[in-house]
Amino acid sequence: MEYLTVALAKGRLAELSIDIFEQIGLDCAEMREKSRKLIFTDEKNKIKFFLVKASDVPVYVEYGAADIGIVGRDTILEEGRNLYEVLDLGFGACYMAVAAKSGFKQDDLSNKNLVRVASKYPAIAKDFFHTVKGQNVEIIKLNGSVELAPLVGLSDVIVDIVESGKTLVENGMEVIEKVCDLSARLVVNRVSMKVERDRIMNIVAGMKGIIEKERD
Numbered sequence: 001m002e003y004l005t006v007a008l009a010k011g012r013l014a015e016l017s018i019d020i021f022e023q024i025g026l027d028c029a030e031m032r033e034k035s036r037k038l039i040f041t042d043e044k045n046k047i048k049f050f051l052v053k054a055s056d057v058p059v060y061v062e063y064g065a066a067d068i069g070i071v072g073r074d075t076i077l078e079e080g081r082n083l084y085e086v087l088d089l090g091f092g093a094c095y096m097a098v099a100a101k102s103g104f105k106q107d108d109l110s111n112k113n114l115v116r117v118a119s120k121y122p123a124i125a126k127d128f129f130h131t132v133k134g135q136n137v138e139i140i141k142l143n144g145s146v147e148l149a150p151l152v153g154l155s156d157v158i159v160d161i162v163e164s165g166k167t168l169v170e171n172g173m174e175v176i177e178k179v180c181d182l183s184a185r186l187v188v189n190r191v192s193m194k195v196e197r198d199r200i201m202n203i204v205a206g207m208k209g210i211i212e213k214e215r216d
Contacts, residue, residue: 074161140154
């Protein structure tokens with residue numbers, strides 16, 4: 001039997017993923033040990049796990065280096081990779097939003113010839129303004145604290161992930177429009193879904209059962 005390979009986004013998502021994998025009977029003991037190993041193996045179930053940066057998970061899955069991946073929907077949308085998104089895992093829930101300095105009005109957006117939008121997620125921002133809103137904008141990609149951009153005049157608004165909204169409030173900003181809901185998703189390589197469909201769907205069914213039980 002071939003190994004099924006699973007790519008997990010490092011950090012909190014990986015920890016929550018390990019919890020749910022163990023609940024469906026997979027052995028993740030190696031991943032709970034502190035080590036410099038890159039690949040962790042569940043010999044009994046013939047599954048290999050590896051941890052990578054969130055933005056790399058869809059890449060590994062698309063190219064078949066991983067059969068399955070778990071990553072946030074924000075990364076899936078931003079990367080735009082060719083893969084199957086098969087299950088909303090529910091954890092890591094938050095949302096993507098357009099935010100601006102407090103007092104900024106929607107009319108301020110529609111009345112400007114060119115709106116500057118700062119974001120760590122240029123593809124999501126571009127798709128929202130160009131495709132959904134049909135608005136001409138200039139997207140400025142930032143890697144750090146995007147909340148700073150409108151405060152110093154770099155941009156009119158930002159597109160960023162919002163959890164509690166506390167950071168926005170502390171910086172005199174507010175959400176003016178919701179873009180989409182986000183949470184951790186299970187994604188599958190398209191070829192793997194055909195070749196290893198039964199094994200993959202057994203894992204999906206097990207995880208779905210755990211999620212539904214926790215919701216009840």
